[in-house]
Amino acid sequence: MGRKAKFNDGVLVKKGPGKKAKKQGEPIIPVALKDNEGPKKLSRHQQLRAKKREEKKKESKEKQVNNKNKNKKKKQISKYNSDDEESEENDSIDEDMEGESEEVDESDNEEEVTGFTDDNKSWLKPKQQSKSKKQVVEESEDDEDNEEEDSDNEEMEEEEEEEEADNDEDSDISEEDDEYGVSKDDEDNEEEEAEDDDELPIEKESKKLKKEMAQMEKEAEEELQLNIKDQEKFEFPETYDIEQLTLQDVQQRIRDVIVVLSDFSKLRDANRSRTDYLELLLKDLCAYYSYNEYLMDKLMQMFPLNELLEFLEASEVQRPMTIRANSLKTRRRDLAAALINRGVNLDPIGKWSKVGLVIYSSQVPMGATPEYLAGYYMIQGASSLLPVMALAPQENERILDMCAAPGGKASHIAAIMKNTGCLFVNDVNESRIKAVVGNFHRMGIINSVITTVDGRKFPNIIKGFDRVILDAPCTGTGVIAKDPSVKASKDELDLQRCFTLQRQLLLAAIDSVNAKSQTGGYIVYSTCSILPEENEWVVDYALKMRNVKLVETGLDFGTDGFTNYRNHRFHPSLKMTKRFYPHTHNMDGFFVAKLKKISNSIPSDADKVVVSEDEVSNDKKQSSSEDEAPKKEQMTNGKNNKQKRKAENNDSSSSPNKKQKRENEDKKDKSDNKSPKNKFVKKKQFNKGSSASPNKKQKSENDDKKDKSEDKSPKNKKFNKKKQFNKRPTKSDSSPVKGNAEKKTGTNASPAKGKAQYKNKKNFKKTK
Numbered sequence: 001m002g003r004k005a006k007f008n009d010g011v012l013v014k015k016g017p018g019k020k021a022k023k024q025g026e027p028i029i030p031v032a033l034k035d036n037e038g039p040k041k042l043s044r045h046q047q048l049r050a051k052k053r054e055e056k057k058k059e060s061k062e063k064q065v066n067n068k069n070k071n072k073k074k075k076q077i078s079k080y081n082s083d084d085e086e087s088e089e090n091d092s093i094d095e096d097m098e099g100e101s102e103e104v105d106e107s108d109n110e111e112e113v114t115g116f117t118d119d120n121k122s123w124l125k126p127k128q129q130s131k132s133k134k135q136v137v138e139e140s141e142d143d144e145d146n147e148e149e150d151s152d153n154e155e156m157e158e159e160e161e162e163e164e165a166d167n168d169e170d171s172d173i174s175e176e177d178d179e180y181g182v183s184k185d186d187e188d189n190e191e192e193e194a195e196d197d198d199e200l201p202i203e204k205e206s207k208k209l210k211k212e213m214a215q216m217e218k219e220a221e222e223e224l225q226l227n228i229k230d231q232e233k234f235e236f237p238e239t240y241d242i243e244q245l246t247l248q249d250v251q252q253r254i255r256d257v258i259v260v261l262s263d264f265s266k267l268r269d270a271n272r273s274r275t276d277y278l279e280l281l282l283k284d285l286c287a288y289y290s291y292n293e294y295l296m297d298k299l300m301q302m303f304p305l306n307e308l309l310e311f312l313e314a315s316e317v318q319r320p321m322t323i324r325a326n327s328l329k330t331r332r333r334d335l336a337a338a339l340i341n342r343g344v345n346l347d348p349i350g351k352w353s354k355v356g357l358v359i360y361s362s363q364v365p366m367g368a369t370p371e372y373l374a375g376y377y378m379i380q381g382a383s384s385l386l387p388v389m390a391l392a393p394q395e396n397e398r399i400l401d402m403c404a405a406p407g408g409k410a411s412h413i414a415a416i417m418k419n420t421g422c423l424f425v426n427d428v429n430e431s432r433i434k435a436v437v438g439n440f441h442r443m444g445i446i447n448s449v450i451t452t453v454d455g456r457k458f459p460n461i462i463k464g465f466d467r468v469i470l471d472a473p474c475t476g477t478g479v480i481a482k483d484p485s486v487k488a489s490k491d492e493l494d495l496q497r498c499f500t501l502q503r504q505l506l507l508a509a510i511d512s513v514n515a516k517s518q519t520g521g522y523i524v525y526s527t528c529s530i531l532p533e534e535n536e537w538v539v540d541y542a543l544k545m546r547n548v549k550l551v552e553t554g555l556d557f558g559t560d561g562f563t564n565y566r567n568h569r570f571h572p573s574l575k576m577t578k579r580f581y582p583h584t585h586n587m588d589g590f591f592v593a594k595l596k597k598i599s600n601s602i603p604s605d606a607d608k609v610v611v612s613e614d615e616v617s618n619d620k621k622q623s624s625s626e627d628e629a630p631k632k633e634q635m636t637n638g639k640n641n642k643q644k645r646k647a648e649n650n651d652s653s654s655s656p657n658k659k660q661k662r663e664n665e666d667k668k669d670k671s672d673n674k675s676p677k678n679k680f681v682k683k684k685q686f687n688k689g690s691s692a693s694p695n696k697k698q699k700s701e702n703d704d705k706k707d708k709s710e711d712k713s714p715k716n717k718k719f720n721k722k723k724q725f726n727k728r729p730t731k732s733d734s735s736p737v738k739g740n741a742e743k744k745t746g747t748n749a750s751p752a753k754g755k756a757q758y759k760n761k762k763n764f765k766k767t768k
């Protein structure tokens with residue numbers, strides 16, 4: 001009793017084989033494995049299967065014969081409709097059956113005698129009663145179907161199931177065959193079955209592929225025939241007859257016209273010019289996709305025709321819902337697991353983002369899950385992650401989001417800053433800023449100052465930021481799928497208003513940044529519009545007006561920004577900006593540019609600013625030698641642009657229409673430069689960064705004057721009346737909190753809605 005003493009210091013010495021080892025005898029190797037050289041022996045399952053197959057063949061033959069006989073019987077019964085005559089029929093059947101096997105005769109006789117007995121139970125099954133002869137034969141030959149039929153023979157079924165598990169690939173193949181609807185000849189099937197056992201899975205796969213190829217070839221040929229029919233020569237309509245056409249007709253005509261335009265000299269109607277075709281196409285596209293002609297014309301100028309169709313089609317379809325995991329509260333992996341448990345079907349958004357998730361389907365509303373309410377994620381479009389990635393915020397920096405509501409990008413920035421430093425979050429729209437407050441509370445953001453001022457005035461209030469993001473209000477041509485009203489509501493005036501405001505905001509954003517920031521000095525400009533007027537053109541303007549240069553966005557996908565657009569020649573560095581389209585990147589249309597401020601001084605363009613020599617020398621002292629290069633570059637760039645335009649205007653090949661258009665655009669450019677703001681720029685305007693300077697007082701006075709003049713200018717009066725043309729549809733960015741707030745205040749309205757409201761208000765006043 002008691003514990004055994006460990007005389008060997010705890011080292012166990014084995015005395016012999018353990019109990020289990022003793023029980024196990026010599027391993028028995030199956031005969032089939034030993035005998036590798038002889039003919040292939042069938043396994044137990046295979047033997048059973050072969051036996052069963054033979055039995056089934058027999059049975060099916062019997063059934064065939066029975067069917068024949070019974071059909072005949074039925075006919076005759078209905079014909080004579082008397083029991084007495086039935087025996088005669090049977091005789092006649094027997095006569096018919098002469099030459100058939102004895103077995104068959106016997107079964108027939110039995111049936112006649114027994115009537116509705118258990119032996120006939122298969123006939124009572126509705127499935128089988130309705131089956132044609134061919135189906136019965138097919139079933140008898142198909143192993144899988146046999147399983148169903150043999151519900152009585154449970155043992156066999158079980159074995160078959162086992163077999164199926166062994167030969168998963170086999171069954172897959174047969175299932176797929178059914179899927180593709182490949183017809184199976186009876187004989188083929190028999191042969192196939194016989195070969196089945198000998199064939200390797202790869203052979204079966206190749207057979208299946210061959211069948212599919214044959215089917216595809218057949219379909220391709222049919223399609224070719226159809227296309228040949230379509231290739232009748234397109235006839236240009238005498239009058240524009242849209243009301244008499246169906247949507248399909250219009251779609252067909254769009255395709256036809258694009259085909260003609262793609263090989264114009266060959267396919268054209270000699271009496272019609274390219275302009276005629278383009279006009280017809282424009283009208284048809286407007287009718288088919290419900291755009292106004294102004295916007296469609298803009299899009300036609302931007303895209304090659306085939307790509308245009310792709311863009312228009314993609315803009316009809318909503319992009320997949322995406323969310324961003326709030327790294328202040330959770331990890332993407334944990335969030336994904338929690339949401340999957342709630343029945344959400346999701347995936348990481350792609351390699352390019354570590355926080356994005358794409359939601360394919362969800363059993364719960366994504367704006368009402370406990371995870372959402374706890375601030376674990378923000379619902380926001382994939383494209384809205386891009387500008388923040390380009391901004392690359394750093395911890396402990398001072399950053400400004402100038403147009404921030406409802407706070408999708410701002411909350412992303414705060415998360416990257418890990419709640420350190422200071423994030424200024426501004427939006428001119430007070431009711432939209434409430435959504436920011438709600439979202440920031442929910443997401444646990446504590447490093448922010450939320451303001452609501454006109455972004456254009458921001459540098460007058462506070463500046464010297466390390467980084468500024470300007471996600472500018474725009475026409476929303478990149479998010480037409482979210483807000484289809486854009487298609488019909490945006491006209492020339494809207495566009496003009498937008499790019500004027502964007503230019504002013506961008507200059508203010510640049511002025512708010514400290515070029516001498518130790519860690520930054522960057523400005524990111526983005527819009528959800530794809531129109532160059534709101535993107536490259538605005539950035540190009542800023543390059544001329546301020547000491548900034550474009551730098552790489554750091555986004556390794558997206559298409560390069562335009563350097564040429566119609567008669568415009570932008571600075572070559574605009575290639576560094578990035579464009580995103582719904583049809584190529586499966587995200588909302590978007591534009592991102594990253595600028596580096598190289599000097600806090602405002603450049604002296606020979607045309608515009610006459611600067612006193614003192615101040616220039618002051619600036620030179622302050623700024624590094626690096627500062628001078630871009631100034632020169634910008635000036636020469638401006639000259640080059642002018643020379644290019646002159647050359648273009650002298651270009652004899654250009655059509656009078658084009659010339660006229662270009663002249664108009666030049667006038668527009670000039671009038672832009674003559675705007676009160678630009679006049680102000682012509683006066684003295686020196687920005688000394690955040691450091692105090694003797695000119696500060698003077699400057700702030702000037703700024704005040706500027707603001708007043710802006711507010712008094714007719715343009716701004718108009719603008720103010722319309723209450724800030726803004727309203728990029730931000731459905732996906734919005735939280736339920738925000739949604740509710742906005743529903744009450746009505747600020748979630750699209751630009752079109754805003755306009756309508758304004759008009760209504762006007763009317764209301766009049767009637768009053």
Ligand SMILES: C[S@@+](CC[C@H](N)C(=O)[O-])C[C@H]1O[C@@H](n2cnc3c(N)ncnc32)[C@H](O)[C@@H]1O
Nearest residue numbers: 403404405406407408409428429455471726728
């Ligand atoms: C595209 S949305 C910003 C979306 C936001 N960055 C986000 O990610 O959630 C543009 C915003 O600019 C605001 N806005 C329009 N004009 C403005 C101005 N002059 N100053 C500041 N904000 C302005 C609008 O109220 C609107 O919320």
